Amino acid sequence: MRRSYAVTISTLAKRATEAGGFYALDKPVGITSQRALTIAKRQLGVRKAGHSGTLDPLASGLLVIAVGSWSRLLAFVLGADxxxxxxxxxxxxxxxxxxxxxxxxxxxxxxxxxxxxxxxxxxxxxxxxxxxxxxxxxxxxxxxxxxxxxxxxxxxxxxxxxxxxxxxxxxxxxxxxxxxxxxxxxxxxxxxxxxxxxxxxxxxxxxxxxxxxxxxxxxGSVTLESAKDPANVEPEDRLPLSMVFPGAAYYTIDGEMLAKARNGHALDCPPTLGASKEMLVLADGVEPEHQRLVGVYAVQDDKLVPLRVVPPEGTR
CATH class of the missing domain: 3.30.2350.10 (Pseudouridine synthase)
Known part of the structure; x- marks a missing residue:
């Protein structure tokens, strides 16, 4: 018997457009990392989120979390020192x-x-x-x-x-x-x-x-100075891209190139980036700290190859 799944279009749309971002939490002693994440999700009003690596209940301190579609970018944080x-x-x-x-x-x-x-x-x-x-x-x-x-x-x-x-x-x-x-x-x-x-x-x-x-x-480059108690974190506490990706180059795109990027296509690599860049954050906007993240790309030969692409964010 075929199982049926009923999800409304409005629910799917809301999930797809949920604003993403990275946040720094200061996990207290006595709770699990998952519990801290659950508290932060409720405080931020998001459904989807992940964290940067488990701290035992005995331990306290920094958890970097990613919410919304940005949770797929946690792989770039997990390997940090x-x-x-x-x-x-x-x-x-x-x-x-x-x-x-x-x-x-x-x-x-x-x-x-x-x-x-x-x-x-x-x-x-x-x-x-x-x-x-x-x-x-x-x-x-x-x-x-x-x-x-x-x-x-x-x-x-x-x-x-x-x-x-x-x-x-x-x-x-x-x-x-x-x-x-x-x-x-x-x-x-x-x-x-x-x-x-x-x-x-x-x-x-x-x-x-x-x-x-x-x-x-x-x-990595994120410290406790940026961290908030899970119960007190607010949307405006979102970490700047330069803190999460300190070694990344920025390439601003729009129009036809943005549509290609959103669909996961490789892009032509601008000569100004140089061959030494291993990772590239693509964003549409003007100033890097106020741009909307499109994805993380790697330079391969003369192309920008997508490592992770995130869906467009909703209105913040």
Whole structure:
């Protein structure tokens, strides 16, 4: 029996013309990233939205979200570098590699472990490293989330992944009973797990360690300075294109070329762009910060090839 779907023309039109944009949220501790996104969608009055990468409920800080048809552009944000402020508790081991997990062991941190020892331990992770993700993660094993298997008591074996720690800084150390809390700032590639970094630091220093607190401070060129509480974000808080795509060139089009672009056709590449441009934001309008985004294109030979094209926005 053929299933029928009834969607009114007005509903389709409303969805197609829903204004898009990027926004920066400051996710509070204690809620999921999806919950923060849901709150922001309600506040902005949009149906469709996605975010730039999950923060655990333990963590706070920056989420970049894209609403409306712009959600298809999140792929260009997901791979950006991240900066985190983290507190690692030395002397404690948990199954989730953070403070919310079940304790698997602990030992008092000897007084011989101080700033010099922790800083030297951190330096071992600077640069390109291989990292084993946490068993309690959203990565999939044969189509099943790793955390689902871990919560069921099954053994979880994840392969090492190459990540890059561009910079890692010890901010301060604090004694907390038998433990030692190390506050650090990490500038890392996408895909880096700070929980795994905590575990590995503990092993390097000859003791357990777990993540005590985490705050994401930046994603690419977007920082917490632009972020709003999910419940307070407003349409006028939309991020400028230059912040989301800091290295992109702008090419203003209209008329016949705009119609071709809206239909996903490749365009002739203006000689003034040069051959070095990898990504191009196309917009129709006058000033880049007030243009309506048409799509993101790549320069290939003498053509502009569409990577993502977004439908026209509705009236803002």
């Amino acid at each position: 991240k900066v985190y402020h983290a507190v690692i508790r030395l002397g404690l081991r948990t199954d989730t590699l953070d403070i919310t997990g079940a304790v698997e062991g602990f030992q008092p941190v000897p007084s011989s472990i101080g700033v010099d020892e922790v800083r030297a331990g951190l330096e071992r992770f600077r640069g390109s490293i291989d990292q084993i993700p946490p068993a309690f993660s959203a990565l999939k094993i044969n189509g099943v989330r790793a955390y689902t298997l871990a919560r069921a008591g099954q053994e979880v074996v994840l392969s090492q992944r190459a990540v890059t720690i561009h910079a890692i800084e010890l901010l301060h150390l604090t004694r907390s009973g038998p433990f030692l809390d190390a506050a650090i700032r990490v500038h890392c590639s996408s895909g880096t797990y700070i929980r795994s970094l905590a575990r590995d630091l503990g092993e390097t220093l000859g003791m357990g360690a777990t993540l005590f607190a985490l705050r994401r401070e930046s994603i």
